[in-house]
Amino acid sequence: MSIDPFLVWLESTALSEWVVGSPSLLAFPGILALHAIGMGLAAGLAAVLDLRILGVARGVPLVEFRRFQPVLWGGFWLNAVSGVLLLVGYPTKALTNPVFYLKLLLIAVAMVLFVRIDRIVRSGAAATPAAARSLRRLAITSLVCWSGAITAGRLLAYTYHRLRA
Amino acid sequence: MLHAGQIWLVAAIEQHSPVATLMRTHWAWPIAESLHFLGLCLLVGAIGTFDLRLLGVARRVPIAAMHRLIPWGLLGFAINVSTGLLFLLTEPDQYIYNPSFHFKVVALGIAGVNAGLFYATSYRQVFGASPSLDAPRRAKVIALVSLTAWMTVIVCGRMLTFYRPGDCVGEPGVLLTCTPK
Numbered sequence: 001m002s003i004d005p006f007l008v009w010l011e012s013t014a015l016s017e018w019v020v021g022s023p024s025l026l027a028f029p030g031i032l033a034l035h036a037i038g039m040g041l042a043a044g045l046a047a048v049l050d051l052r053i054l055g056v057a058r059g060v061p062l063v064e065f066r067r068f069q070p071v072l073w074g075g076f077w078l079n080a081v082s083g084v085l086l087l088v089g090y091p092t093k094a095l096t097n098p099v100f101y102l103k104l105l106l107i108a109v110a111m112v113l114f115v116r117i118d119r120i121v122r123s124g125a126a127a128t129p130a131a132a133r134s135l136r137r138l139a140i141t142s143l144v145c146w147s148g149a150i151t152a153g154r155l156l157a158y159t160y161h162r163l164r165a
Numbered sequence: 166m167l168h169a170g171q172i173w174l175v176a177a178i179e180q181h182s183p184v185a186t187l188m189r190t191h192w193a194w195p196i197a198e199s200l201h202f203l204g205l206c207l208l209v210g211a212i213g214t215f216d217l218r219l220l221g222v223a224r225r226v227p228i229a230a231m232h233r234l235i236p237w238g239l240l241g242f243a244i245n246v247s248t249g250l251l252f253l254l255t256e257p258d259q260y261i262y263n264p265s266f267h268f269k270v271v272a273l274g275i276a277g278v279n280a281g282l283f284y285a286t287s288y289r290q291v292f293g294a295s296p297s298l299d300a301p302r303r304a305k306v307i308a309l310v311s312l313t314a315w316m317t318v319i320v321c322g323r324m325l326t327f328y329r330p331g332d333c334v335g336e337p338g339v340l341l342t343c344t345p346k
Contacts, residue, residue: 025327029323033320037316039205040319043206044205044209044210044211045214047210056237064223067222068214068222071214146206151202
């Protein structure tokens with residue numbers, strides 16, 4: 001079954017037409033700008049947490065680092081919302097491109113890793129050798145996932161096959 | 166005079182650019198863009214968390230300990246200056262005549278001077294004394310300016326593509342924001 005009728009309908013909605021067609025800087029350009037800021041906050045905070053686990057800034061207790069988590073979540077939700085708006089604007093462009101699904105998968109894995117890291121940190125067992133080893137493994141995987149997600153996201157502009165239904 | 170400077174700069178880069186051929190190969194530009202985004206995240210992650218600490222988040226963490234993140238922010242900055250130069254040296258007119266680029270450069274300048282002010286006025290106070298003190302008001306203002314300036318840099322960078330210069334018509338402003346004939 002083709003998803004084309006759905007894409008045609010989505011592209012005809014008022015919201016989609018506003019995102020793509022509005023001359024307002026708050027429409028497509030503004031949403032893209034918010035998406036870039038959200039990326040910096042979410043991926044940036046995650047990267048710094050991963051680096052901390054890998055030995056950078058050892059003087060910062062991991063438990064205290066949890067204070068910065070709202071920034072990561074804020075960036076994540078900002079990008080979930082701005083991302084959905086961009087998707088509503090150009091659904092065909094994203095949904096017919098495998099790279100888009102790769103990007104979503106990488107972000108999902110990265111967020112699961114972040115939650116697992118946080119669970120270990122919260123348990124207070126982060127200092128035990130076994131936990132420290134798993135933390136390092138999770139941090140390295142997280143850095144790989146975020147780098148991949150960001151690269152995949154940027155490449156969406158170059159790898160799509162169809163712009164509109 | 167500023168206009169002549171812009172025109173001269175674009176011409177000079179176009180004539181001597183050492184990277185344009187490389188950057189016009191198939192994947193060079195997208196790869197450099199991806200690196201530019203990765204550098205952005207590193208910069209925001211490291212400098213942003215340090216600024217937030219100055220503003221009072223995670224107050225029990227010694228500021229000196231947080232400062233260990235700064236080299237990673239500088240690494241992000243270095244990545245972005247390098248990749249940014251690759252773009253500029255390949256398509257100079259797309260940046261030199263772009264109003265969004267002008268604002269981005271101003272915001273970068275503010276961020277730079279602001280960081281300089283931090284090290285000139287607050288560095289010692291913030292790192293001396295007790296390990297986890299509350300930053301003085303001046304350092305907090307600097308942190309707020311830093312966060313604002315970097316967010317502006319990101320927004321202007323993302324907006325570049327919507328302010329691509331067209332051909333000049335009519336009387337130009339202080340800086341050229343269009344491609345002269």
